[in-house]
């Protein structure tokens with residue numbers, strides 16, 4: 056396996072085919088078969104690093120390119136970014152970074168782009184540097200954007216919401232590796248088994264079912280778990296479910312999960328409730344709804360009942376006022392997950408936020424009718440923007456909802472002054488989530 060070639064092909068699938076980087080990389084690594092772990096590690100670093108740093112790499116390449124990097128054909132742009140990442144971040148010697156990248160470009164488009172890639176990379180190799188960011192004090196968003204290769208509109212949003220220092224720390228954390236966290240009903244037994252197999256595992260800091268693992272793949276964990284059930288799920292996602300379930304933990308209850316696939320929170324809810332409970336998992340897309348139902352069956356969770364429906368409208372078969380809790384884990388821009396999905400930096404646009412907010416507001420307002428009087432409705436997103444978080448809550452409050460107290464013992468360090476959940480990779484290590492628990 057050639058790590059650079061594999062990374063180049065994965066990056067093309069991401070940019071030209073709209074694939075998720077994590078899925079395209081996993082698929083490419085497994086179809087490359089028996090592999091050298093060092094080459095797999097390099098391929099992973101090249102894919103994630105190039106996507107995370109793409110905007111800064113483009114800025115470094117720009118003075119050496121007659122045409123704007125964004126306007127080049129995708130294979131040339133990807134080759135240039137890959138080469139620049141090796142020169143500027145990995146410190147790869149120029150002959151290898153340039154020569155091997157040009158060889159990749161030669162293999163596509165009858166080698167038309169190779170000469171251009173060669174000339175631009177050679178020029179960069181003579182003066183290998185990123186442009187200096189403007190000072191944080193005078194241009195905070197410009198600094199955050201340039202220093203951490205973040206689109207300026209996201210930097211502006213985070214600076215306005217969280218302040219320049221937190222925005223900078225957050226943008227930096229989004230360029231780091233994402234932790235691996237699991238959820239298990241038999242958490243302590245799982246930690247013991249993983250440790251016995253030589254895997255570094257520890258109880259997560261806040262979620263009672265959470266296990267933090269370092270240095271092992273999911274396949275290695277599954278082998279070491281020896282049949283103990285677990286699910287890969289970030290700690291912040293676990294906290295959202297705990298907020299939604301609240302005092303219902305261990306009790307028989309009916310809970311509605313209005314945006315449910317792939318099912319992490321629905322399965323967690325089913326595990327938290329007493330036997331005889333029901334978790335109605337609603338999902339818009341038929342293929343995702345089918346996969347969710349199959350996975351619930353595979354996990355032996357009969358409490359999960361899947362309905363394929365649009366949660367922004369009346370849901371067939373459901374009685375208003377009939378649920379003890381409602382969770383709205385709404386579709387969102389995903390800005391809290393840039394560590395795991397760095398391609399979102401390039402794929403998202405400012406107009407996504409108001410567009411998502413309209414949908415989020417519609418879904419939340421529509422499904423709230425299914426909560427019985429006094430039952431909590433928890434609204435959550437794995438995104439970090441005011442439009443998708445606090446402003447949605449403000450709208451619901453103006454419609455007559457009020458904030459409910461978080462469940463007893465809920466970790467205080469993930470709660471804002473208003474009592475909403477806000478997790479930041481920079482502060483909590485977990486993914487970026489916003490959630491609010493409301494009642495009427």
Ligand SMILES: C[S@@+](CC[C@H](N)C(=O)[O-])C[C@H]1O[C@@H](n2cnc3c(N)ncnc32)[C@H](O)[C@@H]1O
Pocket residue numbers: 292313314315316317318319320321337338339340343364365366367384385386387418
């Ligand atoms: C953030 S994801 C949910 C993640 C899920 N709760 C979990 O923990 O695994 C949002 C889901 O809502 C679905 N969705 C989008 N629009 C919807 C709608 N109008 N009604 C129901 N589901 C919708 C998406 O297909 C996606 O699967």
